[in-house]
Amino acid sequence: MTKTIMLAAFEGWNDACQAATNVIRHLVSRYDSQEVRHINDEGFYDYQVARPMIYSVQGHRRIIWPQTTFYDITVSPELHFLAQIAPEPNYRWEEYCRKTLRIAEDYDVNEVVTIGSMFADCPHTRPLPLDISKGDCECELDKRYNGPIGIPNILDAIAADGGFSTTSMWVSVPQYFNNVECMQGTLELIHALSILLEQPLNEGDLARKAAQWRKEADDMVENMHTGDYIRQLEHEYDLSVKAQEITSNGAPACEQLIREAEAFLKDQPFAGY
Missing domain, CATH: 1.10.287 (Helix Hairpins)
Structure with a gap:
């Protein structure tokens, strides 16, 4: 029997150094993946924040509007991801999340995993802090945090209210090294997913990219004294x-x-x- 788990990551405020959304990109590149569904704009985006992009394809100009894309990723015959990647919506979050979960129901999903990355006062020379909360469990981070939240938190809460099993994963990345993609953060999240699923995931060249990230951080620290x-x-x-x-x-x-x-x-x- 095939199990399908929804995995969601959002660009923007919830995606420091693209550590979270690069998990989706990595999995799409390493496994048999099909683009299966979309949520088009329908008033979810402010185009001055999430701007449309224009590309030239075979001599023709094409405008790409902000949208949500879902991929069916075959990890094994027994395990699939319904992977969601999108810019964080600007408007109508509750409606957006309910639309997302209707798509999850179409693929017989009963477990939703949201992933994010945030800037923090943490050193690049140590394992990056990882906070994981599952279901209704109030971890220590939940108890001490008061402040703004993003769309992954809202999706997690609405999914839990809707009867889905939920897990939230956040990796912290050094705020002093914020101008490059944090592949170490992506690797930490892949490790956490492997443990959660009891299924080793293909890491590809993430270890090499993470080592390069640490080397660049070492050089930056040395140059800036x-x-x-x-x-x-x-x-x-x-x-x-x-x-x-x-x-x-x-x-x-x-x-x-x-x-x-x-x-x-x-x-x-x-x-x-």
């Missing part, structure tokens, strides 16, 4: 990882972590502000 800033981020990252590891070890271990954090902050120029 931001080593102290990166070391600060590394220390904060390592403290966070250590905190997660010792949370279950009781008060003495936690007190030791607090003392280490306080000692580190006292050495920083911004201490006491």
Whole structure:
């Protein structure tokens, strides 16, 4: 029996350094894929934000309007993705999401996975932070975050209300290195999908591209003399990882972590502000 999972990523605010939408592009390029459905504009876009594009094809000029594209991606005889990729709509999000889920129902989808990427204070020299929430589970990120959300969050919520099983995946990418595609983020999301599905996904040349991304980030940090800033981020990252590891070890271990954090902050120029 074939299982079809909907995988959705959106360009724009939810797609720092294209780490999320490049997951869809990568899967389309590595597996047998067919373009199967679309959601055309129908008033979902502000053309001053998501502008139409003009191309010359065999000597003929063609205008491409913003739209949503769905691909049927055959991962194996037992597993397909219904992959959705689109610019984030500007208007009528609820209607857009319900239209999306009607298409999902046409393909017998019962599980929806939304993916996104965001800028954060994280070092490129460590594994990029990955936040995953499944169904109605309130992870620690959900509890502490208050602020704007994007279309992946709305689609996830409406899908859950509609009876779909849902998973949300977000990778954080360094905000100081924001002018190139973050292939490390794409690789982290592919890894997470493989674990979620218990199905190894074809990584192709992502590991090589991720290594090149890290090398370019190293060169940028060296040229801009931001080593102290990166070391600060590394220390904060390592403290966070250590905190997660010792949370279950009781008060003495936690007190030791607090003392280490306080000692580190006292050495920083911004201490006491």
